[in-house]
Amino acid sequence: MGSERDLVSAEAEGDERLIEAALRPKRLEEFIGQARVREQLSLVLHSALRRNRPPDHVLMSGSPGLGKTTLSMIIATELGVPLRITSGPALERAGDLAAILSTLSEGEVLFIDEIHRMARPAEEMLYLAMEDFRVDIVVGKGPGATAIPLEIAPFTLVGATTRAGLLPAPLRDRFGFVAHMDFYEAEELEQVLQRSSRLLGLELPGDAAREIAGRSRGTPRIANRLLRRVRDFAEVRAEGVITKDVAAAALNLYEVDAQGLDRLDRAVLGVLLRRFGGGPVGLSTLAVAVGEEPETVEVVAEPFLVRQGLLARTPRGRVATAAAWIHMGLTPPPDAFGASVVADLTDQDENS
Numbered sequence: 001m002g003s004e005r006d007l008v009s010a011e012a013e014g015d016e017r018l019i020e021a022a023l024r025p026k027r028l029e030e031f032i033g034q035a036r037v038r039e040q041l042s043l044v045l046h047s048a049l050r051r052n053r054p055p056d057h058v059l060m061s062g063s064p065g066l067g068k069t070t071l072s073m074i075i076a077t078e079l080g081v082p083l084r085i086t087s088g089p090a091l092e093r094a095g096d097l098a099a100i101l102s103t104l105s106e107g108e109v110l111f112i113d114e115i116h117r118m119a120r121p122a123e124e125m126l127y128l129a130m131e132d133f134r135v136d137i138v139v140g141k142g143p144g145a146t147a148i149p150l151e152i153a154p155f156t157l158v159g160a161t162t163r164a165g166l167l168p169a170p171l172r173d174r175f176g177f178v179a180h181m182d183f184y185e186a187e188e189l190e191q192v193l194q195r196s197s198r199l200l201g202l203e204l205p206g207d208a209a210r211e212i213a214g215r216s217r218g219t220p221r222i223a224n225r226l227l228r229r230v231r232d233f234a235e236v237r238a239e240g241v242i243t244k245d246v247a248a249a250a251l252n253l254y255e256v257d258a259q260g261l262d263r264l265d266r267a268v269l270g271v272l273l274r275r276f277g278g279g280p281v282g283l284s285t286l287a288v289a290v291g292e293e294p295e296t297v298e299v300v301a302e303p304f305l306v307r308q309g310l311l312a313r314t315p316r317g318r319v320a321t322a323a324a325w326i327h328m329g330l331t332p333p334p335d336a337f338g339a340s341v342v343a344d345l346t347d348q349d350e351n352s
């Protein structure tokens with residue numbers, strides 16, 4: 001099979017990005033988790049195939065590494081059409097987009113990753129292309145400029161964004177189907193890990209899979225990455241045998257804690273607690289203090305910390321919850337965010 005050959009050569013070259021690509025599921029039925037999105041998408045694709053028409057444009061939103069690129073590839077495969085991949089930041093001028101749109105073949109899927117980062121003129125050209133399968137090529141400058149309409153082949157746009165809120169409404173409204181990708185449950189990540197282990201030729205006992213899944217921040221890309229680190233550790237220190245303890249030791253070495261927090265997550269919490277007394281503090285101040293871009297903190301660290309109940313976004317800024325103080329081995333002040341919840345839980349524990 002093609003994917004297995006890809007994997008063997010990727011392994012031989014030791015290229016992590018190639019390995020990641022080779023681990024991608026190729027068909028919708030192989031795609032693990034996101035049951036609702038899968039079912040909705042399957043309906044959209046099947047009805048398009050029955051009508052022999054390209055499906056509605058699809059928007060996928062969710063944190064990095066949840067499988068948006070993978071799903072876009074699956075959409076093209078299921079439809080039996082070619083896929084063109086680009087990204088918002090690459091579309092700086094309308095001409096960049098026109099060059100792609102005018103060369104699409106009938107029914108082709110155009111995947112635009114980070115679509116919220118597309119430049120304004122390209123975005124406006126996309127509105128017309130999505131609605132009427134037409135672009136206006138502007139010839140000349142100033143008052144003498146004229147727009148020459150150019151028909152393009154009907155295509156399906158698949159847009160991916162980590163920040164759906166940043167998409168202008170006219171663009172958002174032109175997508176017929178919006179797939180909200182959520183973090184994965186631990187059991188789903190265990191399945192992802194078992195599938196990847198099979199493809200990589202690794203033995204992964206159930207309890208070791210659980211240990212890795214629990215530290216993967218609900219994200220398949222991270223699960224696969226941690227699996228490779230555990231494999232490295234097992235090869236060098238445990239004669240290639242992966243056990244729960246080997247997995248835990250490897251992940252501790254790579255500074256991924258039992259709840260899945262990595263260095264950046266802990267840096268954010270550490271600064272928030274130790275330097276700002278738990279907050280509230282603004283995003284940019286927090287980002288400067290950890291030496292990262294605000295977008296990295298907002299897109300990569302925060303959604304997970306919020307989901308874990310360790311951080312809250314309030315109108316006055318970011319606030320650490322009482323659970324965050326405890327997770328970082330500190331005593332929460334009595335007025336810490338969510339302290340009453342933690343106190344109630346502690347009471348229940350003591351009374352039970």
Ligand SMILES: Nc1ncnc2c1ncn2[C@@H]1O[C@H](COP(=O)(O)OP(=O)(O)OP(=O)(O)O)[C@@H](O)[C@H]1O
Nearest residue numbers: 020023024031032064065066067068069070220221
């Ligand atoms: N549902 C899934 N089942 C199995 N593996 C998955 C699934 N979703 C993602 N993966 C794996 O996770 C990795 C990352 O997926 P992908 O690149 O599609 O994420 P993404 O959401 O597009 O991320 P980004 O937006 O950062 O590019 C892939 O290597 C793929 O093998």
